[in-house]
Amino acid sequence: MQRHLISAADLTRDDAVLILDTAEEMARVADRPIKKLPTLRGRTIVNLFFEDSTRTRISFEAAEKRLSADVINFTAKGSSVSKGESLKDTAQTLEAMGVDAVVIRHGASGAPYRLANSGWIDAAVINAGDGTHQHPTQALLDAFTMRRRLVGRDAGLGQDLSGRRITVVGDVLHSRVARSNVDLLHTLGAEVTLVAPPTLVPVGVEAWPCEVSYDLDSTLPKCDAVMMLRVQRERMNAAFFPTEREYSRRYGLDGDRMAKLPEHAIVMHPGPMVRGMEITAEVADSDRCTAVEQVANGVSIRMAVLYLLLGGNEPAVSHARTNEEK
Amino acid sequence: MSKILIRGAKVLGGEPQDVLIDGGTIAEVGTGLSAEGAEVVEADGKVLLPGLVDLHTHLREPGREDSETVLTGTRAAASGGYTAVFAMANTFPVADTAGVVEQVYRLGRDHGYCDVQPIGAVTVGLEGKKLAELGAMHESAAGVTVFSDDGKCVDDAVIMRRALEYVKAFGGVVAQHAQEPRLTEGAQMNEGVVSAELGLGGWPAVAEESIIARDVLLAEHVGSRVHICHLSTAGSVEIVRWAKSRGIDVTAEVTPHHLLLTDEMVRTYNPVYKVNPPLRTERDVLALREALADGTIDIVATDHAPHPHEDKDCEWAAAAMGMVGLETALSVVQATMVDTGLLDWAGVADRMSVKPARIGQATGHGRPVSAGEPANLTLVDTEYRGQVDPAGFASRSRNTPYEGRELPGRVTHTWLRGKATLVDGKLT
Numbered sequence: 001m002q003r004h005l006i007s008a009a010d011l012t013r014d015d016a017v018l019i020l021d022t023a024e025e026m027a028r029v030a031d032r033p034i035k036k037l038p039t040l041r042g043r044t045i046v047n048l049f050f051e052d053s054t055r056t057r058i059s060f061e062a063a064e065k066r067l068s069a070d071v072i073n074f075t076a077k078g079s080s081v082s083k084g085e086s087l088k089d090t091a092q093t094l095e096a097m098g099v100d101a102v103v104i105r106h107g108a109s110g111a112p113y114r115l116a117n118s119g120w121i122d123a124a125v126i127n128a129g130d131g132t133h134q135h136p137t138q139a140l141l142d143a144f145t146m147r148r149r150l151v152g153r154d155a156g157l158g159q160d161l162s163g164r165r166i167t168v169v170g171d172v173l174h175s176r177v178a179r180s181n182v183d184l185l186h187t188l189g190a191e192v193t194l195v196a197p198p199t200l201v202p203v204g205v206e207a208w209p210c211e212v213s214y215d216l217d218s219t220l221p222k223c224d225a226v227m228m229l230r231v232q233r234e235r236m237n238a239a240f241f242p243t244e245r246e247y248s249r250r251y252g253l254d255g256d257r258m259a260k261l262p263e264h265a266i267v268m269h270p271g272p273m274v275r276g277m278e279i280t281a282e283v284a285d286s287d288r289c290t291a292v293e294q295v296a297n298g299v300s301i302r303m304a305v306l307y308l309l310l311g312g313n314e315p316a317v318s319h320a321r322t323n324e325e326k
Numbered sequence: 327m328s329k330i331l332i333r334g335a336k337v338l339g340g341e342p343q344d345v346l347i348d349g350g351t352i353a354e355v356g357t358g359l360s361a362e363g364a365e366v367v368e369a370d371g372k373v374l375l376p377g378l379v380d381l382h383t384h385l386r387e388p389g390r391e392d393s394e395t396v397l398t399g400t401r402a403a404a405s406g407g408y409t410a411v412f413a414m415a416n417t418f419p420v421a422d423t424a425g426v427v428e429q430v431y432r433l434g435r436d437h438g439y440c441d442v443q444p445i446g447a448v449t450v451g452l453e454g455k456k457l458a459e460l461g462a463m464h465e466s467a468a469g470v471t472v473f474s475d476d477g478k479c480v481d482d483a484v485i486m487r488r489a490l491e492y493v494k495a496f497g498g499v500v501a502q503h504a505q506e507p508r509l510t511e512g513a514q515m516n517e518g519v520v521s522a523e524l525g526l527g528g529w530p531a532v533a534e535e536s537i538i539a540r541d542v543l544l545a546e547h548v549g550s551r552v553h554i555c556h557l558s559t560a561g562s563v564e565i566v567r568w569a570k571s572r573g574i575d576v577t578a579e580v581t582p583h584h585l586l587l588t589d590e591m592v593r594t595y596n597p598v599y600k601v602n603p604p605l606r607t608e609r610d611v612l613a614l615r616e617a618l619a620d621g622t623i624d625i626v627a628t629d630h631a632p633h634p635h636e637d638k639d640c641e642w643a644a645a646a647m648g649m650v651g652l653e654t655a656l657s658v659v660q661a662t663m664v665d666t667g668l669l670d671w672a673g674v675a676d677r678m679s680v681k682p683a684r685i686g687q688a689t690g691h692g693r694p695v696s697a698g699e700p701a702n703l704t705l706v707d708t709e710y711r712g713q714v715d716p717a718g719f720a721s722r723s724r725n726t727p728y729e730g731r732e733l734p735g736r737v738t739h740t741w742l743r744g745k746a747t748l749v750d751g752k753l754t
Contacts, residue, residue: 016480022383077413085639086636086639087641088639088640106641107524107643108594109514109524109525109643110524110525110640110642110643111642111643112639114595114640114642117594118639130528131432131525131643133525133526177521179525202522202528203521203522203530204520204521204522204528205522207519207522207523208522261703
């Protein structure tokens with residue numbers, strides 16, 4: 001493992017499988033009466049959020065607290081520039097208070113990379129989403145969810161996603177989730193197809209390790225999981241698509257479309273969902289939709305990442321009790 | 327002013343000759359010239375060029391003296407072998423009146439490191455809406471002949487047409503910063519494979535090419551000449567080549583950084599590589615080199631754009647666009663054009679002195695190295711190899727993309743009308 005987690009593309013297959021396996025161990029902790037491990041006791045982690053994201057921040061915070069870390073939340077609305085203080089000064093100020101790791105969410109693509117590589121601070125940097133670049137822990141929790149559902153909770157240990165066909169639908173152009181998922185799923189051996197109107201696919205996508213299609217209906221019967229990305233209504237004002245209704249007719253997932261999926265296939269969504277836009281309520285509330293499960297898995301994945309980056313060589317979860325039972 | 331004998335200099339890269347300067351003029355060029363009464367500079371096989379001329383410099387004064395002043399900028403220019411620079415109009419206040427251009431002109435003249443020829447804004451406040459008093463700037467002591475809203479595109483086709491027509495009355499030229507504004511909203515880097523991966527807003531080649539195509543057609547229609555600033559794409563080269571073949575009066579410049587660097591550098595997210603127009607692809611770089619060699623692109627211009635450290639020591643999106651270039655331009659041109667066999671030193675003199683002086687009507691610059699001509703000269707140690715160290719820059723700013731990079735060539739001497747501004751690599 002590297003010292004920082006900036007991009008899903010930085011992870012090898014073995015790194016990624018190790019994180020997923022470790023997350024399964026962490027998930028077992030959640031089933032215990034006391035959901036807490038002493039692993040990061042005495043370590044301080046700051047959640048440095050320059051963009052509003054309550055769910056991601058809470059997920060990291062829950063993971064940090066379950067590992068017994070001391071947690072500082074720093075929420076700066078707007079960019080470092082509009083605030084007047086630079087990213088560098090903010091980070092150095094926090095590090096001066098003795099921070100071991102920085103979990104950063106920033107509106108500017110590359111801000112976490114700069115933080116990790118500019119010599120500004122020594123702390124480990126974990127990217128919690130930067131601009132339209134990367135959101136690696138989201139991709140990891142998505143892969144975790146897929147492996148559990150498609151391979152199995154126990155059967156999945158040590159396994160990747162070889163041969164699984166994953167379709168990602170929506171605003172690929174503005175999506176860090178799409179970029180991270182394409183990178184990680186490819187590393188894990190899955191075949192990825194992106195589906196979007198041509199306006200929402202970036203120029204240069206031809207270099208990505210995936211297929212691109214403009215037609216959702218022909219893709220659905222062939223996939224093991226379909227991931228619906230949030231589409232912001234404001235996009236239509238910039239002429240990315242004509243109207244909300246037309247988007248939803250062509251690229252939204254409703255009950256009829258869901259019926260075209262193979263029986264075992266799951267429907268995923270990173271949240272927050274725009275019901276009636278990319279997904280209907282019927283689909284969102286169905287058993288096949290893993291949106292809520294993904295949130296729960298997010299805590300396990302973030303615990304695994306924090307443990308592997310900061311925990312050193314101590315075993316993450318004590319198996320003493322399991323041994324006694326044997 | 328006394329006599330100076332430059333002994334054994336390869337004039338334009340040719341056979342070693344002696345050049346005798348007397349006062350502000352070249353008195354004699356030949357072999358075995360007498361050193362009597364003259365200070366001798368042993369050129370020892372270094373290459374002697376006419377003083378370089380930069381058609382595209384940001385001196386930042388008035389308004390942003392924290393990044394550069396006319397004094398520090400002209401010292402940087404002399405250090406890089408330049409004897410004349412054209413100062414862009416995007417200062418605070420904007421150089422859109424006779425008063426501002428005269429101020430910049432006088433500062434340059436008083437400091438004496440390098441002739442400063444102000445460029446006037448095309449439109450009031452660079453806003454692209456209303457023509458600035460172009461005639462008044464031309465009639466002023468600064469004698470402005472080049473007009474540009476550089477930093478911003480004159481995107482309104484009617485305003486551009488009127489500007490092209492209007493400056494014909496006094497032989498002026500409009501230098502266009504070709505950037506279609508709607509296509510580049512939120513643009514952060516070249517649009518392509520790298521921007522798709524990095525998630526940075528794309529600056530598509532077509533945003534430059536569509537404006538160049540429009541403007542060469544406008545220039546043809548109204549019978550004016552137009553100059554294209556910092557051309558950066560292979561497609562732009564094709565359009566300019568086509569326009570020239572049709573007899574359209576268009577000239578174009580390329581920056582040193584677009585001859586060397588590609589958008590792959592942006593993978594570091596280091597804003598030192600953030601520049602407008604953005605670094606493009608390898609294919610573009612090769613097309614630009616070829617175009618400069620075959621004359622489709624007329625000149626090299628630095629687009630020297632100083633920025634204070636804090637404007638680059640931040641995240642990419644928050645950083646200012648631009649790079650300093652005066653002190654590294656000749657080295658980059660040597661690396662990309664001379665050492666690659668695309669251009670000889672006479673060609674370098676043509677692209678970095680003769681032609682820019684002609685486009686900007688800088689009389690006394692870009693002249694042949696021969697008797698009777700003004701002694702604006704640059705002596706270059708072309709055998710030198712060394713790493714770029716920004717700490718040694720004369721510029722007030724350090725935002726160079728070449729820090730630590732090994733580049734060939736080093737300017738050792740610069741003479742402005744016979745007066746040394748740089749001796750053995752040190753400013754006088």
